[in-house]
Amino acid sequence: MYLPASGLPAAWDVDRAWAAIRAVDADVRAHPPAACVFDLAPDALRRVLPGAPLRPDQVRILPDGRWRSTTPLSEPVAQLFDLHLPLACCPPGRRLVIAHLGQSLDGRIAPAEGCSAGLTGPQNYDHMHRLRALVDAVVVGAATVRADDPQLTVRRVPGRHPARVVIDTDARLDGRFRMLADGAAPVVYCRANDTAPNPHLPAHVVQLAVRRGTGGLDLADLLDALAALGWSRVLVEGGGVTVSRFLAQGCLDRLQITVAPVLLGAGHLGIDLPEGLSQARRRPPEKRYLQGCDVLFDLDVSGERA
Numbered sequence: 068m069y070l071p072a073s074g075l076p077a078a079w080d081v082d083r084a085w086a087a088i089r090a091v092d093a094d095v096r097a098h099p100p101a102a103c104v105f106d107l108a109p110d111a112l113r114r115v116l117p118g119a120p121l122r123p124d125q126v127r128i129l130p131d132g133r134w135r136s137t138t139p140l141s142e143p144v145a146q147l148f149d150l151h152l153p154l155a156c157c158p159p160g161r162r163l164v165i166a167h168l169g170q171s172l173d174g175r176i177a178p179a180e181g182c183s184a185g186l187t188g189p190q191n192y193d194h195m196h197r198l199r200a201l202v203d204a205v206v207v208g209a210a211t212v213r214a215d216d217p218q219l220t221v222r223r224v225p226g227r228h229p230a231r232v233v234i235d236t237d238a239r240l241d242g243r244f245r246m247l248a249d250g251a252a253p254v255v256y257c258r259a260n261d262t263a264p265n266p267h268l269p270a271h272v273v274q275l276a277v278r279r280g281t282g283g284l285d286l287a288d289l290l291d292a293l294a295a296l297g298w299s300r301v302l303v304e305g306g307g308v309t310v311s312r313f314l315a316q317g318c319l320d321r322l323q324i325t326v327a328p329v330l331l332g333a334g335h336l337g338i339d340l341p342e343g344l345s346q347a348r349r350r351p352p353e354k355r356y357l358q359g360c361d362v363l364f365d366l367d368v369s370g371e372r373a
């Protein structure tokens with residue numbers, strides 16, 4: 068149940084909700100949940116048996132991250148729980164792959180000349196940093212590294228940095244980009260297994276040789292390689308080519324698209340699959356969230372492929 072902020076119990080706000088989600092994440096990573104559920108108060112987290120009565124101002128969290136509250140919560144707090152608890156509750160070793168793209172009303176993720184910064188608003192950037200803080204690894208394509216020079220670290224909210232993974236099928240990138248050079252978190256560089264190791268990268272960058280797939284790399288092979296490193300929660304952060312390939316190869320569980328009220332008229336496309344999807348259909352509207360002026364659509368795409 069959502070209420071406007073004026074109807075809020077003083078106890079829950081976005082910062083407390085985020086701290087609580089991080090506490091669930093830490094607990095699940097330390098002791099994967101068995102049959103118990105969590106009860107969350109603004110300042111405490113405890114495990115209880117599923118039938119235990121729920122006290123006022125507490126939030127009951129089921130093992131899959133769905134939640135309910137006996138007290139109405141504000142829309143921003145409810146949105147945080149909806150979008151992030153399923154990720155925080157995902158036990159170590161269980162694969163969960165989420166992609167996110169921010170796009171214009173006309174389906175573009177960046178102007179033709181490159182950088183995507185500022186397309187969506189600050190609330191969506193906060194959301195992205197929260198996703199990063201909950202995953203093991205963030206994946207981007209080589210063209211995104213060239214255009215945006217992203218760091219892929221967590222800076223806008225409290226949280227730990229994920230490992231950074233770049234896909235560069237034909238090993239063309241040089242080592243001058245920030246995520247390759249800054250040493251802020253582990254970096255994995257993925258190239259096709261029929262190319263030679265890239266000699267331009269700093270020594271701390273781990274190079275993975277991955278099978279080729281339909282367009283680019285075989286992404287199931289890549290995800291297996293990341294899982295072997297202990298990274299099973301994965302965020303694919305762009306660009307459009309990379310997210311489209313994950314979708315086409317049936318390697319995504321969730322796809323989040325945030326639409327900004329902007330017309331670019333030209334530029335890089337978001338999802339672009341020449342053959343379409345095998346199960347193209349209208350999506351149910353219930354998973355949609357306002358983030359400032361932007362609207363985020365959260366889609367279950369497990370089972371989809373081109």
Ligand SMILES: NC(=O)c1ccc[n+]([C@@H]2O[C@H](COP(=O)([O-])OP(=O)(O)OC[C@H]3O[C@@H](n4cnc5c(N)ncnc54)[C@H](OP(=O)(O)O)[C@@H]3O)[C@@H](O)[C@H]2O)c1
Pocket residue numbers: 167168169170176177178180181182183184186207208209210211212213214215234235236237239240282283284304305306307308309310335
């Ligand atoms: N709005 C958002 O959410 C968002 C997020 C991320 C990026 N972006 C924008 O997306 C754009 C990039 O996305 P994208 O869809 O073009 O590509 P991408 O998904 O970042 O990269 C995918 C592939 O692009 C190919 N590629 C193209 N130019 C390359 C180059 N100069 N060096 C190496 N590989 C190159 C490679 O293909 P092969 O594998 O075939 O070699 C690479 O694997 C940028 O403008 C960036 O600003 C937007």
